[in-house]
Amino acid sequence: MVLSYPSPQRLTVTQAEYQRAWVEINLTTLADNVRQIKRLLKPQTQLMAVIKADGYGHGAVMTAKTALQAGADWFAVATSQEGITLREAGIQAPILVLGAINSLEEIKAVVQYNLQPTLCSPQQALIFSDTLQQLGCDLPVHLNIDTGMSRLGTAWTEALEFVQFVRQLPHLELVSCYSHFATADDPDPSFMELQHQRFKEAIAQWQQHHLEPPMLHIANSAATLTDSCYHYDLVRVGLALYGLYPESHLRHKIPLKPALQIKARITQVKTIPPQSSVSYGRRFVCDRPLRIAVVGIGYADGVPRALTNQMEVLLRGQRVPQIGTVTMDQLMLDVTTIPDLQPGEIATLIGRDGQDVIPAEEWADKTNTISWEILCGFKQRLPRVYLD
């Protein structure tokens, strides 16, 4: 009863010639980012590549294979289904499921596919142990300790009892205890330091009770880049793998390059007379004759409609303004500066064309969100094209 994760079409570069729009992913860049991050870590610190949400839109399987070759040791996904997709693609590295698993069916799938679950509470640990008793097998597990995120996990003040409880339950092999920062990308480190302090207090308690410590981890991309004091036994890195910085103050730490670009084709070029309005709701009206181009990409592909009249697109290495409401499948550009533009030419919506770059952060800033959401927003309708 395992459903397969809907995966976007995967195309070769030549097949992309016939596409209206696509996501282009440079695997060499992705591998370079992995190596840069590894270089930042002590030899004993392992790299857990976070490839939830289909590898932040990059394609989880291709990202996993590339990251493994470049030195990733572990993978983290959000759901058991995402883990199953990796196993079915032949990935054998350990996979941690970060999200909560509660149903009996899902526990069975986790066992069957050799995934490693997160346990958030003693009650959940008990359910797992009972189920494993019935199945007649053991399972490696990871405990989530809540130090201030107030999402999944057991409070750090009860971490000792949680660990002791799990240790005495049959069929559970405690592999790691971890926590998650709420503000690691904030230039003000005070709350991150408080969470870290709480994590250290929990660890100190285990030590006082002579509990053999499991593996420990707390760092996401931002904490990994911020300071090696957060690295512990492994780091859980998502955004930085894909070449984006969680915050601009972390840019100087290591050189990273975005692996993803968004490209779409010009489908029509024409001149419209003065006083014409462009697109739904007439939110753009021209006061002179205007050379416009239609591009075959829209909000159903992941271009936020909120970028209407605000975004720019790269054409022949120069920025041109987008005009009128972004529609479901198409958007329009003012191409006055490129009078001989032809249908079939490729527009770069995110990425580099010549000397200029439009980063995902630019969309995030303009739509008042974060680059994580922009990356995860590219829909299945856009085929993924991989460059080596």
Ligand SMILES: *Cc1c(COP(=O)(O)O)cnc(C)c1O
């Ligand atoms: C998503 C996630 C990460 C990765 O976060 P980035 O900021 O993308 O590096 C790490 N840990 C947990 C628990 C997560 O949910």
